[in-house]
Amino acid sequence: MDFNWNRIPAEYLVTNIKLCRGGKLSRRNGFLHIQKGRVEGIGVGTPSREGVPVLDGGGLVCAPGFVDVHVHFREPGQEEKETIATGSLAAAAGGFTSVVTMPNTSPPVDSAPMVRYQLDRAAEANLCRVFPTGAISLGLEGKALTEFGDLIRAGAVGFTDDGRPVMHGKLMQFALKYAGQLGVPVTSHAEDCTLSGNGVMHAGYWSTKLGLSSIPRVAEDSMVYRDCELARATRAHLHVAHVSTKGAVDIIRRAKEDGVHVTGEVTPHHLSLDHSNCHEFSPHFKMNPPLREETDIEAVTQGLIDGVLDCVATDHAPHTGMEKELMFDQAPFGVVGLETSLAVCNTFLVKEDKLDLGTLIARMTENAADCYNLPVGRLEEGGEADFVLFDPDQEWVVAREELVSKSKNTPYAGSKLAGRVKATFLRGRLTWRDERET
């Protein structure tokens, strides 16, 4: 029976696929049997089920839907940049079925009704699972704790003031203590503002050459160190966002060896780009933390390989074209990342023989989910049928106008990347299909 893409049936088989889960890519042809949004069967071979429609996977890789634990969907307050609906679509286009949203909206997510509002918007869009985080401090002001318990009951999966660091050490200590008892992580945007100041790019040769004010590594390293020690003392779960320096990787490595409950993430851009990309003053290479140096790229890559950094997270940070038309020192920090994450990591890590595809996919699925204890990121019999089909070898050139995110601020425009998401399924239902011919 033919598979009708326009009307996905309640029960179907996906055959002729290479399953990629649990850190391993199967060399043998496999299948997936979906029934009512759940995985009825999964394994090698080609089973036949009388009367069940068959989607021929054409040899594509089939993995659990990707999980991104760091996105900014801007709603409410900055809908000109992104909404939960457009962000969810961008997620689906990138092969993601679950995202963790950051609370620095306007107003910020510092109370339970804000969480419920975001979950309502996500349910309306129904393209991606959205897991909101709550703010650590009221108004992201770094002064008073939010109502962690109430926020968790509403659906918050963790706490962070992301976009801003928690400069007040005691506040961070109490946040960890309080959240630790509730079983959720506190996420650190590790930056000592008194060291980063008005810096706009990494402190090094390029900042000197371009005359741009700079952000030294120590602004990140010192805060990662402080927060790891606070996590050690409180026995709470610390998650370190967007690790960009060799020093931070080393500190997290030592903390993990000591048994401190710390997890870490790295962005595709910190795995692939260095500060020399700022040479033409393009704000599309302005992000916080900034693009660093080759030694840092090597260190975060090794961290991801070793699992010192648990997952890849995009820090998807949409900004309008007008904002990114500003001069480098005045434009906002951040780049979009959902639609290029797989391709960037695949191109710069797998194709460069630094990391095997199975491990990369684990870092984009189950290892990511575990950073926030999310019940997603695995493809197992009886589990929910969130999955993605992708071609790891298809090359494509990133074009701003082809991005479905409301914002087009990618640093990869014009880059040729390998790895294309062909279709994304959430609870067995199609959320994205690539119409482009190979």
Added chain:
Amino acid sequence: MNEFSKDLIGLEHLSREQILTILHTADAFRAVFDRPIRKVPIMRGKTVVNLFFEPSTRTRISFELAEKRLSADIVNFDAGSSSLKKGETLRDTAENIQAMKVDMIVMRHSSPGAAAYLGRILKASVINAGDGPHEHPTQGLLDIMTMRQRLGNLEGKKVTIIGDISHSRVARSNIYGLTKLGAEVTVCGPPTMVPGGIAKLGAKTELDLHKAVADADVLNILRIQLERQSQMVFPGNREYHLMYGVTSEVLRRTKDSCFVMHPGPMNRDVEISSDVADGPRSVILEQVTNGVAVRMAVIYLLSGGDPGSLGATPHGGEGR
């Protein structure tokens, strides 16, 4: 037509030959200054806009004089005093000005990269009159012109730049231009004002003032901005003068022929003592005169002017 592109963004992108062509052209214009009528009709009918997003007195006056002596029509736009916020509408402002059909824009802006951006989006010529701490090419050129008047060929000559290198567009343009002409550049200043990575730009670092001036042929002394004190960059003017101020005492440790430059405006008795500024080793006012000539040369050449037709000496004779 000539070998120049439509914009002058920085000395980083000019070749040694282009720099020499500008300097020879400037020499030809400099000669005009001693005539009773200092005006030439070269830019008649052309419009130049001086677009200053940051306050400036001498650079703007110098450009204005250069434009007037070339007979251009000029418009001054002081964004600093208007309601425009920084950068907010640079594209809009620029496109509006272009829509009024102007030939050239001279721009100062606080953001590094602003001049290059403007050059990319506009058909008009753009001259960078300072983009944040990035580059100030005409200052670099007038400094080099002044040095060459004293030293001739700069090959192997030692230039020491003293001051806040981190925040100085003058330092960067000097380093690019001087190293292309074969000079050896040393930067000197408090360690908080000398950035990492400067060696890769081609300059040596010597933080000890006495060592930095010992065998220098010229000292280029940068203006210290007092607001850096509140940014904790240095302890203040008194300490700066004590440690890095160029005084007659410091000059006694230099070669007798060593002379002193300053891009202005000076903080007297901070980075430079009054007796040095006004003394026989100072060429600071020559710099100001040369500034007008250099800017005339740049405007002329970016407008497609032929350096040969002015009787400028060809640069071919100058060996490396």
